Structure formats: structure tokens, C-alpha cells
Amino acid sequence: MTQIDFSIPRLQSFNGIFLIFFTDLVKRVRQNIYLIAIPFFKNNFFENYGTYIYIGLAVLVILQFVFSYLSYKKFKFSIQEDAFHLDKGVIKLSHIEIPFERIQNINLQQNIFQQVLNVVGFEIETAGEGLAEINIKALNKDFANALKARLIEEKQKVEANEEAAGENEEVSSASSINQAKLESKEPSILFQLDFTTLIKVGVSSNLFKGVGLLLAFFAYLYNFVMDFLTNIYDLNLEKDFKNRIPETITFITFLICGILIIGFLITIFTTVLKYYNLKIIKSQKNFEVEHGLLKKVNKVIKKSKTQIFEIRTNPLKNLFKINSVHVSQAASNQVTEKQKINLVGLSKSNLTILFKSLFELELYEQDFQFAKSQNRLFIRYFYKNLIVIIGLSAVAYFFYFNWLSGIVLIVIFAILIWLSYLKVKKSNVGFNSNFISIRKGSLDTKFKIVEIHKLQSFRLSRNIFQQNNGHADLILETASGTTTIEYLEENEATNLLNYLIFKVESIDKDWI
Amino acid sequence: MKFENLEIPFSDLPDFKSVDLEPIQSRYKKLIWLNEASIFIVLYALSISGFFFDKFPSWISFVAIGILSLFFLLRATEIEKGFPLKKFGVRQYDMIYQSGFFYFTETVVPYKRIQHVEIKQGPLSRLFSLYSLRLYTAGASSGDLIIDGLDKYTAQKLKAKVLDKTTVEDDAN
Numbered sequence: 001m002t003q004i005d006f007s008i009p010r011l012q013s014f015n016g017i018f019l020i021f022f023t024d025l026v027k028r029v030r031q032n033i034y035l036i037a038i039p040f041f042k043n044n045f046f047e048n049y050g051t052y053i054y055i056g057l058a059v060l061v062i063l064q065f066v067f068s069y070l071s072y073k074k075f076k077f078s079i080q081e082d083a084f085h086l087d088k089g090v091i092k093l094s095h096i097e098i099p100f101e102r103i104q105n106i107n108l109q110q111n112i113f114q115q116v117l118n119v120v121g122f123e124i125e126t127a128g129e130g131l132a133e134i135n136i137k138a139l140n141k142d143f144a145n146a147l148k149a150r151l152i153e154e155k156q157k158v159e160a161n162e163e164a165a166g167e168n169e170e171v172s173s174a175s176s177i178n179q180a181k182l183e184s185k186e187p188s189i190l191f192q193l194d195f196t197t198l199i200k201v202g203v204s205s206n207l208f209k210g211v212g213l214l215l216a217f218f219a220y221l222y223n224f225v226m227d228f229l230t231n232i233y234d235l236n237l238e239k240d241f242k243n244r245i246p247e248t249i250t251f252i253t254f255l256i257c258g259i260l261i262i263g264f265l266i267t268i269f270t271t272v273l274k275y276y277n278l279k280i281i282k283s284q285k286n287f288e289v290e291h292g293l294l295k296k297v298n299k300v301i302k303k304s305k306t307q308i309f310e311i312r313t314n315p316l317k318n319l320f321k322i323n324s325v326h327v328s329q330a331a332s333n334q335v336t337e338k339q340k341i342n343l344v345g346l347s348k349s350n351l352t353i354l355f356k357s358l359f360e361l362e363l364y365e366q367d368f369q370f371a372k373s374q375n376r377l378f379i380r381y382f383y384k385n386l387i388v389i390i391g392l393s394a395v396a397y398f399f400y401f402n403w404l405s406g407i408v409l410i411v412i413f414a415i416l417i418w419l420s421y422l423k424v425k426k427s428n429v430g431f432n433s434n435f436i437s438i439r440k441g442s443l444d445t446k447f448k449i450v451e452i453h454k455l456q457s458f459r460l461s462r463n464i465f466q467q468n469n470g471h472a473d474l475i476l477e478t479a480s481g482t483t484t485i486e487y488l489e490e491n492e493a494t495n496l497l498n499y500l501i502f503k504v505e506s507i508d509k510d511w512i
Numbered sequence: 513m514k515f516e517n518l519e520i521p522f523s524d525l526p527d528f529k530s531v532d533l534e535p536i537q538s539r540y541k542k543l544i545w546l547n548e549a550s551i552f553i554v555l556y557a558l559s560i561s562g563f564f565f566d567k568f569p570s571w572i573s574f575v576a577i578g579i580l581s582l583f584f585l586l587r588a589t590e591i592e593k594g595f596p597l598k599k600f601g602v603r604q605y606d607m608i609y610q611s612g613f614f615y616f617t618e619t620v621v622p623y624k625r626i627q628h629v630e631i632k633q634g635p636l637s638r639l640f641s642l643y644s645l646r647l648y649t650a651g652a653s654s655g656d657l658i659i660d661g662l663d664k665y666t667a668q669k670l671k672a673k674v675l676d677k678t679t680v681e682d683d684a685n
Contacts, residue, residue, distance in 0.1 A: 456649040459618065463615050475655075477651030494527070501622065
């Protein structure tokens with residue numbers, strides 16, 4: 001591995017040309033997708049202009065290929081003494097330099113194109129605030145791994161040097177390098193997800209995601225077909241179509257059941273695609289997470305960067321005895337659901353091991369003292385639900401007002417009330433000398449664990465009603481987002497805040 | 513809630529509410545009013561101009577003026593009642609800022625967690641020679657501590673204090 005000379009500027013793998021070409025082409029097509037509709041608006045479009053169109057398209061594709069080829073040729077990277085260098089750009093040339101110590105994560109991934117062409121995507125994340133992030137689209141797999149190993153090695157060297165310079169203890173740093181090298185040579189698999197558990201994960205995940213996907217797809221299809229038909233045959237199909245919806249309960253129940261079942265299947269299917277062959281590998285001090293069938297994802301969990309450790313369960317997951325964990329790492333903005341690193345299908349013992357290797361403490365020995373959200377929180381949710389229901393009623397009143405919609409509205413209202421009740425009951429905050437835990441959720445349970453010294457700022461908020469009845473919302477900021485605990489008793493919240501501030505100020509640990 | 517197993521009992525912890533807070537410059541209220549008035553004058557002018565167009569139904573203008581007045585009343589209460597609540601406090605390891613009448617918030621940011629400090633002055637605040645101090649943390653921007661309406665001396669003193677504390681921390685590490 002080490003004989004590859006990284007100091008020579010290199011191109012991407014040869015197959016990269018095609019990859020860049022295809023991805024650019026897909027991008028172009030996506031940008032201009034609406035042009036497809038043109039032929040439908042003009043009669044005899046193809047008869048009149050057919051040849052020109054084909055020639056035009058061919059020219060565009062050739063131009064695109066030339067452009068992609070040039071961008072492939074201009075994309076050169078190398079490792080020099082101090083930094084990772086990258087040149088790119090066809091028209092606007094740019095040179096990017098990333099010092100080794102700035103490198104935070106290196107991710108390898110493979111989408112479907114990359115799998116067909118047998119190359120991997122190589123991504124370097126930096127600590128900068130959304131600045132240079134490097135994305136190399138196509139590398140030979142072995143080469144990518146060698147490059148990654150080399151960059152990590154360089155980074156460790158730099159860090160070790162810094163330590164040595166700071167402490168003047170070269171012996172210890174040298175030994176730590178050796179240790180790191182030793183450890184890096186034997187990455188051990190911490191966890192591997194087998195197929196049956198994967199199916200269980202699919203079954204127990206939120207089926208409304210699948211339903212939502214399905215409905216979105218139908219809505220898109222409906223709009224597209226309707227537009228198309230209305231344009232071609234000058235009739236108002238929409239009205240016609242609406243009149244034909246049978247207003248029988250059997251039809252509607254059938255429809256709802258169908259949507260739920262298909263949504264359920266879609267959920268399982270997408271889960272399997274996403275988390276296929278999930279692996280957690282321990283390498284040096286960090287963890288690598290790998291998963292995906294069509295799009296292979298490789299992410300790194302850095303111990304020091306980890307901010308929020310979130311355990312999610314729901315009744316089905318409890319039945320299957322699996323949990324999922326969502327790890328949020330420090331970022332320059334609020335970490336979105338997509339940016340969280342998701343580990344699914346973990347058993348209790350997996351959870352313990354993971355927690356222990358991240359925080360060096362036993363998860364189930366953590367003894368939290370809890371402060372609960374007070375019951376008045378229910379009133380807040382009630383008003384929110386009331387607004388939703390009033391909105392829906394208004395819609396129903398104007399469009400579809402009969403006994404059926406009335407019943408549906410009442411049922412929806414009852415469900416919302418019930419969920420709010422569960423939410424209020426579940427919401428609490430716990431703390432001990434190391435961690436703070438925040439529990440939320442209605443049917444599902446989200447249990448967030450944050451190390452106290454990773455908190456950034458604290459806020460107590462009381463609206464005019466809370467000022468009168470002695471309650472407060474506690475808002476905690478971490479480097480990966482805001483967490484709010486609603487409606488605590490005011491003196492409990494104050495005490496907790498005092499405690500947390502005291503801990504942050506007295507513990508001599510950094511947040512990253 | 514039981515408070516057991518803590519290395520320090522709650523009653524012994526320093527209470528952030530016991531700190532003497534300092535008010536901000538009272539001329540800042542004029543600035544807020546100036547800002548507020550300019551917005552509301554434009555909005556009122558827009559709604560009143562509705563009366564001069566015959567095709568425009570006059571009830572819309574009435575409703576708009578009604579809603580605007582309600583908002584104006586709420587904002588006026590917020591400014592008048594909320595201004596005396598805008599206060600900041602400096603402790604040994606953190607800074608505190610409180611504000612708001614309808615939503616009373618108290619923010620505490622430890623010096624340790626401050627990424628950088630900024631003193632800002634907008635065009636209007638230049639007229640009043642007022643400054644605002646902003647303490648950035650690594651958290652979301654909603655968690656930053658912003659103190660508006662400081663005079664130059666206080667702003668610089670606070671900034672120096674924060675910088676002093678943060679650099680001392682850096683040296684220690």
C-alpha cells in the first residue's frame with residue numbers, strides 16, 4: 001500500500017470520465033426536464049423539426065462529453081509535505097489546499113453508477129464552516145483506501161508533533177504514534193447487521209414515511225397526467241374525475257388500506273436498500289459506519305465530535321428487541337435528520353458496547369434524576385391541535401361537507417389529543433454527574449444523551465402565561481442543534497440550569 | 513425531583529438569578545421606537561391609501577387598520593414593559609442577558625464556550641452612538657448572546673473581559 005507515490009499530481013480513475021459524463025448528463029437532463037413537455041403543446045412537432053432536434057441533441061451530448069473530459073483532465077490531486085492539494089476547473093481554475101490537521105472525516109461512498117464502473121467516491125470533510133469540502137468522484141477502490149490511510153497517517157503525525165511541541169515529551173508521543181499505528185492495522189468489526197434483523201428494522205420503522213412517499217408520488221403522477229390530458233384534449237377532466245369518485249365507505253376503506261399496505265412495503269424496501277449490510281468498524285479512536293445497497297455510504301463517527309447520542313425505540317422495536325441510534329456530530333449549523341449517522345437494529349448489548357466505546361462509561365449504569373414536563377404542557381398542545389382542526393374544518397366546510405368528513409375530523413382530533421397526552425407524559429429531562437438526557441416522543445421514544453460539557457449555552461424562556469403560573473422552558477444549545485424541554489417547574493428548571501452551568505464551568509474538558 | 517448523589521447540593525450552587533444585573537442605555541429605547549415607528553408608518557400609509565381607490569373595497573382597509581392597531585398595541589406593550597427587563601450581568605465564568613415581556617428569556621453563556629466576540633454598530637445606532645455586543649458560540653445562532661444598546665466604553669470593557677477569559681482558558685490547555 002505504501003509504495004504508491006502520492007506526491008505526483010494524479011487524475012481520477014480512467015472510468016471517472018464516464019462517471020463524470022453520466023452524472024453531468026443526468027444533471028443537465030434534470031435541469032431541463034420541462035422541455036420534454038414541449039412536443040405535447042405543438043402538433044406535428046416531430047414531423048417538422050425532427051432532424052434538427054436529433055442533431056441538436058447529439059451536438060449537446062458531444063459538447064457535454066468534451067466538457068466532462070476536460071474537467072476530468074483538469075482535476076488533479078496530490079499529497080505534498082504539508083497538505084492535500086487539488087486543482088480543478090475547466091473555465092474557472094481553482095486550487096484547493098487542505099492542511100492535514102484540518103481534515104475531519106474521510107468518507108468513501110458508492111452510488112449505483114460508481115458500482116457499475118467499479119470506482120468509489122472519496123469525500124474529505126473539513127472543520128471549516130462549510131468551506132472547502134473535497135469530493136473526488138471516481139477512484140480505484142484500493143487506491144482510495146491507500147489514500148485514506150495515508151491521509152490519516154499524515155494527520156496523526158501532525159497532531160503528534162503538535163503534542164510533542166506542546167508538552168516536550170517526545171517519548172510519549174512517539175509511543176502514541178506506534179500505538180495508533182498498531183491499532184490502525186487491525187480494525188475490528190463492532191457490529192454487523194444480518195438480513196433478518198434488517199427486515200425487522202424495516203417492519204418497525206415509521207410506516208408513514210413510506211405512505212408519504214407513495215402519496216407524493218401519486219400527487220406528482222396525478223398532476224402530470226391531468227396537465228397532459230387537459231392540454232391534449234381540451235376538456236376539464238378534473239371535474240369529471242372528481243364527480244366519479246364513489247362516495248361509498250367501502251371504497252374509501254379499501255383505498256386507505258391499500259395505501260397503508262403499499263406504504264408499509266415501500267418502507268421495508270427503502271429501509272433494506274438504505275441499511276443493507278450495515279457495519280460498524282472500530283478503527284483507531286473512531287468508528288466507521290458502512291451501509292447501503294444501491295448507494296453505499298461510509299461515514300466516520302469521531303469520538304470528540306460526537307455531540308448527541310440519541311436512542312430511538314417504539315413498541316414494535318421493543319417487541320423485536322432492537323433499538324436505533326442516531327449520532328449527531330458537531331456541525332456549523334443545525335444537524336438535519338439526514339446528516340445524523342443512523343445505526344439501526346442494535347441489540348441492548350450492542351448499544352452498551354457502542355456507548356462504552358464512545359463515552360467510556362456503562363450505559364445502563366447511568367442513574368439519571370428526572371425532572372418532568374408539567375401537565376400544563378398539554379394545554380399548549382391542545383391549542384396547537386385546535387388550530388390544525390379549525391383549519392381542516394374550514395377546508396372541509398368549503399369542499400366536502402357532510403357527515404363523513406365530520407366523523408373523520410372528530411377521529412383526527414381524538415388521535416391528536418391522544419398523541420399530545422402521550423407526548424406530555426413522555427417528556428422529561430434527566431441528569432447525573434456526566435450526562436444530561438432528554439426524553440421525547442409520542443408513540444415512539446427518543447432518548448437523547450448529551451455529555452454536559454458539550455453544552456454551549458443555556459436559556460430559560462417563560463411566556464406571559466408561564467410567568468404567572470411558575471413554569472419555564474429550558475433551551476439547551478449544542479454544537480449540533482438546539483434541544484428544548486418544555487414546561488418544567490420554574491424552580492426545578494432554575495436549579496437544573498445552575499447545576500449545568502456549574503458543571504460546564506468546572507469540568508476542564510473541551511466540547512470538541 | 514429528588515436531588516441526591518450530586519457532588520454539590522443545589523442550594524450550594526451559585527444561583528444565576530442572584531446576580532445584580534445592569535440595565536442597558538436608556539436612549540436605546542428611542543432607537544427601538546424610531547425603528548418601530550418607521551415600519552408602522554409605512555404599513556398604516558399603505559392601508560389608508562386603500563380608501564383612495566374606488567375599486568378597492570373599503571372593508572379590507574378597515575380590517576387591515578384594525579389588525580395593524582392590534583399589532584401596534586402589542587409591540588408598544590412589549591417595548592414599554594419589556595425595555596426595563598433588558599439587562600445583562602457579568603459573572604466570573606459566564607455572562608447573562610435577559611429580555612422580553614411576552615417571552616421572558618434568560619440566556620447564560622460560559623466564557624469557555626465562546627468562539628468569537630463582535631462589537632457592531634448599525635447606521636441608526638451610530639446616530640445614537642450605541643453599540644451591540646455579540647458573543648458567538650459553536651451552537652446554533654439562536655443560542656448566541658446579543659446585547660444591544662451599550663455605550664462604547666461598556667461594550668469594549670465587556671469584550672475585553674470575555675477575550676481575557678477565553679484566552680486564559682486557551683493558555684491553560
